[in-house]
Amino acid sequence: MSKKLYNEPSPLETRILSKRFGLENSELLATYVAHDGFKAFRKAREMKPEEIIEEVKTSALRGRGGAGFPTGLKWSFVPRSSPKPKYIVINADESEPGTCKDRLLMEYDPHQMIEGILIAGLALDAHKGYLYIRGEYRYLIDHMDRAIAEAYAQGYLGKNILGTGFDFDLYTHSGAGAYECGEETALLDSLEGKRGIPRMKPPFPAVAGAWASPTLLNNVETFSAIPAIIRDGGAAFAALGTPKNGGTRLLCVSGHVNKPGVYEVPLGYPMMKFIQDIAGGIPGGKKLKAVIPGGSSCPILKADECDIPMDYDSLAKIGSMLGSGGMVVMDETTDMVKVALRIMRFYAHESCGWCIPCREGTTWLKKILQRFDDGGGRAEDVGLLGELSKNMLGRTFCALGDAAAMPTISIVEKFAEDFEKRLAKDRQMVAV
């Protein structure tokens, strides 16, 4: 069965992870094997574990889930010699608003990710993997179960994989609809059958993760990048991007663009060029107002801040993040009060409730924004929004509180005039 692509690829893309997207039966193992599949695994089999990890370090691959932690370094934290079983957990709880790349990697090319997982298994002496898929991706669980069954049937999973003597079992596990479970330790709790609440760190999952055993957690895209790195060498992958920001990544662009979709570009690709040339520019010739660069938790950028290369460090320099690659483009007609409300509704709904500042803060902010949007805004609200957000920032148990605070602070500070305009309008209504 040929999968129709959600969006036409752009000739400006650098397709490494997505190179099989659009092929006839791209999700089948046979297609994968016919197009470089499992070459990397065979190569990794001949390598020493530390060589595999070194190769990943050389690639300058950084976690694609959002935090951008150097992947090779993360792998090196897992104590290979631990007498406990080691687990690999694949974070497919893709829930960051604006982000929709992991689903494509699983849908179009599941075996690429499986190969990446197996290589990690070799590197860490792990023999079990859990693919934690967000509950809303119900169809993907069936899809991945089929892919996994196919891999078992053809000897790519299970005992003695490809005659190498290496065993690996991979299981799918469904989330239940909590954004919080994308946080790695909350995911582990959920995986273990508990309420999805983040854990205290340390210990970090590398030391005590799933069932208190050493655990490697990476994002779907991170694992999907591994085969190319091992196959073509870490240096080649690194060279695609900028220093310390190796390779390509899948960017999901939505909002006011002519060609929304998922595109693979090298790290460091210019943001404006991406919006104009790959995403097709803004419809109706309208002007750019703002960009959420990497998912709703990233501080928002004003139009004049967007002329930058898209890599982790450049975005950090201007106080935002590359995040999970969920770019939302907003034109001049966008009402930032509504944007702030939409974002805060999400976080208030998704706050797990574990710690006070996030639980109470997100709801309070949502209520203020809702009232503001309903026409009940007060002059002091604008300051209050910023202040309450700052009372959450850096003080919550996990990063969800920060994720809710950061965009709000940036919106209130950078787009105060939108709030002023609303207040003026409200006053007018009262005057009439």
Next chain:
Amino acid sequence: MPDIVNLTINGQAIQAEKGTLLIEVARQNGIEIPAFCYYEGLTLQAACRMCLVEVEKTPKLQVGCTLPVADGMVVHTESEIVRKARKGTLEFLLTNHPLDCPVCDKGGECELQDMVFRYGAGESRFTERKQHVDEQQWSPVVYFDAPRCILCYRCVRVCNEGMGVGALGVSNRGVISEIVPNRHDYLECDECGACIDICPVGALTSGSYRYQTRPWEMEHVGTICTHCGDGCRTTLGVRDDKIMRGNNRDSSGINGEFLCVKGRYAFDFVEHPERLQSPMLRNAQGEFEPISWSKAFTTIAETFTAVKARGGKFGVIGSNHTTNEENYFLQKFARQGLGTKNIDHHRTGDLATFFDALSGKNAALATAGDLYTAKAVLVVGADLAQQHPFLSYQARANFRHHNAHIYAVTSGPVREDNQAVASVRVEAGGELVGVESLRDKLKAEGDLVIVFGDSIQGDGVRKLVAFGDSLGIPVKYVCLVDYSNSRGAFDMGLIPRDGGMSVEQMLAAKDLDVLWVVGANPLKNAALGSSHAFVVVQDLFMTETAKRADLVLPAASAYEKNGTVTNVCGEVQKLKQAVKVMGTKTDLEIMGSIAKEMKLNLGIWLPDKVFAEIRKTVHGYDVPLPVVDTGGAAPTMPLNGRVPALPGAIQSAGDTLFTSGSMSRYSKILNAVIESPGGLYRR
């Protein structure tokens, strides 16, 4: 030697053991880092974010309750940024808190109230609608008012970790997160109320205390629970001669904050309408009629004197609940005053053989504290969680805090199984075989406390002690006995030694002339053999035994008197009178008055005077007075050589968590709670 690190808190140079939590180090040095979710002894949460502090060279505020101290750490707990953060957190907390302090039970002793007073803002910036949920009743004991809840999860943890019950959890998420009971809309649990006491706010309130009083209107009287033998201190809140509540929030006593449903709530028998409040004499028609105390005393004195003069047969049965002083005075009365050896009480554990087997081994009696510190604990033939909830709690806490090895040899599942490294299931009577099967494991332990129930008796006790001796490790023992002063009753000599008659023999004897029962109910399931015996009963209620009496005297309960009691581990503690019930007298006063009426010289019948005599004459009871007087528990050492075997049966009453002999029938709370499954040795 532990690693010592140097750190600075608020400019104060401090030394602490490496790895200790910052919040603890600060507290030990008199610096408060406020917190809601942090609770000593329970797992860490880092959820409330009240304990955020500034640590130099770290990018953001750090959580004091999970941060281990390290060398060179420079901490500020009162800097501007910290104060601001606390204020912010409290402001968040108050957004959905109803602020119904004027009607809230917790008002005056609410941690949130205190924190807001100290660190909070003067005015509220929250003008939105609050989240509201209706109040729920989860059990006769536990009520839950969700809006007041600040989600510190103390209740969840104390139930799961402390009690080993796990009846509370969390449902929903975000701002509608809510504590929920295990049966969805009601609780099936120990009903211990630990969740209520540990709640920093008024979210969990007690069915018996709510809306009754303000905390500052009460006097707080620390005394010892009168139910099981564990000897927990319960602090009774008293207002206008009425007990309003029981708790032990000040952690005084061997039990810290622990109390079970009986210690916390089952004081209500005190004001039961059926309490006897006047002496009663059976008249010619065979009906009870109230008489004056003086008539009661003369009647008894005359009868006792006459029977004694003609060499008649006395039988005296004492109590498991009366004080050491009363028990001592009673046996003295019997032996010296009446000249009889026929004195006994309901014996619930084979202390005689136990003491005999341990004769000369001075360090062999375990205290309640030993159960928390021993490397290993072996429970034999007992369901501790039901019959000795505090001992069960101690072993569990030992497991949680020190990874103690718990072993259980029982005839069915017990709560200790959840912590046990080995649980052995045996047929009743096969306990010693089960114990033997653990020999190799136990030999490898550093030290051991063996706790055994009434299934180990006579030769069994000797075999068990021989087994302990053969392990080659230090072994201590607890011989379980049922009630608040079962141990004291034995130690004071309410036993048929030197050829006296046991309870069974007294009841069966057709020629018994006087049966004097003080605080016991031997006729509950038995008939009195002697049809002519003059029966005197001192009790709180018209028990089966009192109904057979010729003369009934209304006695005061343990909560209405002073004196000492000895717990199951042999620790002596002081009772303190909390209330007075009109018309009653303490058993000591009753006995003293009878002695006076009979012109017997048995000494002054004031608790302190009698206790002074006990300290002089009862072996092992020469305990340090300051310890007892200041509310401490003083271990006794009654291992004084051979103890001859006694006639009569030894049988635990097999109470469960929600029963307590005759007394529990008169506790509204104990009758109201749902009896949960369990009670392996229930009879």
